[in-house]
Amino acid sequence: MTRSVLRTLQVTGAATAALLVLSACSSDDSSSDDSSSAGSGSSSDKLSGTVTVFAAASLKESFEKLGKQFEREHPGTKVTFSFGGSDSLAAGITGGAPADVFAAASPKTMKIVTDAGDAASGTPATFVRNELEIATLPGNPDKIGSLKDLTGSGLKVVLCDKEVPCGSAAQKALDASGLKLTPVSYEQDVKAALTKVELKEADAAVVYKTDVKAAGDKVEGVAFPESADAINDYPITLLKDARNTATAKAFIALVRSAEGQKVLTGAGFLKP
Amino acid sequence: MPLPLLLPALVGLVFLILPLLALLIRAPWRSLPDQLTSHEVWQALQLSLLCATAATAVSLVIGVPLAWLLARVEFRGRGLVRALVTLPLVLPPVVGGVALLMALGRNGVVGKWLDDWFGLTLPFTTAGVIVAEAFVAMPFLVISVEGTLRAADPRYEEAAATLGASRFTAFRRVTLPLIAPGVAAGAVLAWARALGEFGATITFAGNFPGRTQTMPLAVYLALQSDPAAAISLSLVLLAVSVAVLAGLRDRWMTAS
Structure with missing residues (x-):
């Protein structure tokens, strides 16, 4: 009884393996970038290995969620992230840091990487946009209602360094x-x-809407109309020295897919 | 000479020296004068020197008595206290910065009272930079002074006491001159550590040119936009470090 079950399993296992080999061959023949990366056909293209993604700090929550989803859809893969200021990430990449994918918070920081010739060919695609918001203490005790309110009186306001998007x-x-x-x-x-406001060391910070959302009730967001003048495009690209091109491409495809966009807009990002 | 020793020794030597050489090789020598005379660089350098010196002064005032306590007074849990004092030596500086925020921040355990009673807040101020640097640098001084105190013969102090000197007078007139070289060496080490301090400073005091942006912070931020400027700034810090080593040379060379 058990032996026959085992045997069936072995046979199906072998058959699946054979199928996988066949499908791998066939997908090799007609290797167009888009077909291999559709999120649904996860079992047919055999992805494996680790993808290293360098991503802007503001993408942390949504990318971690997408990373988990990717690992679930493609067993045997692992997505590791390095989050930080886009500028220091770009400096790291041009300095030879091992990364497969770069997602920046501005075209300017992406340009550092493309100018250095470290991105794979093709222009980086904009996958989301982000809007600024004022983060205040919970309950907004200083009654901040506009960008102008930040300039007055003895308010402690923190900004990101001008080099950072x-x-x-x-x-x-x-x-x-x-x-x-x-x-x-x-x-x-x-x-x-944002942390400086969360710790109540500063009264307000100008950050992204997505960061305010991610911080939950530790800060309160105040939208301001001038933010429309400063909407950031977020480009993503495969890197030239990627060690795991196929899996990296599939991850980028997931980010740009309808599924991925749902996670990102859920976090407060705007559609590209 | 045994090759199994010589070879790793040479590798070690190259490993330590190569990065510094690379800094010199890649330095933008032509634009260096312009880089170094810029207002931002001087501002950051002045602030660095000021804060490192102030942090060393703070460390001397409270660190030398602490070293004396550890070396000369027997009390229960002295080993534990010594371990706690040396903790900032091994603690990642960023963790130190977070801990300082929790303690002395506007909303911190003690900082809250400072704010309520005296309207005093440390984060984002030059005083905050000094506090962060002193926190990280003082253990160097304490360890150095304590070691010298232990090596110093306590009988001199006892003799002073038999001649009628109070314990404080004996410390001031007898012990302190005796351990002066150790205090000086500890102060130089603490000063150098304070000058290079990055993590605790940016975490606790933030980054604002002229107020809290010290040289290491300027190097870090310059690296993101203008690597040439970062290299120039690094050269300045390297020169200062070499100067400190030259100042210590007598002590270290003669000791070995």
């Missing part, structure tokens, strides 16, 4: 509205800026 976006919004704001600190990335 969230900082240059904030500067753009301030310039567009003719406001001059002196923060108490220029933080090295958006999460560091």
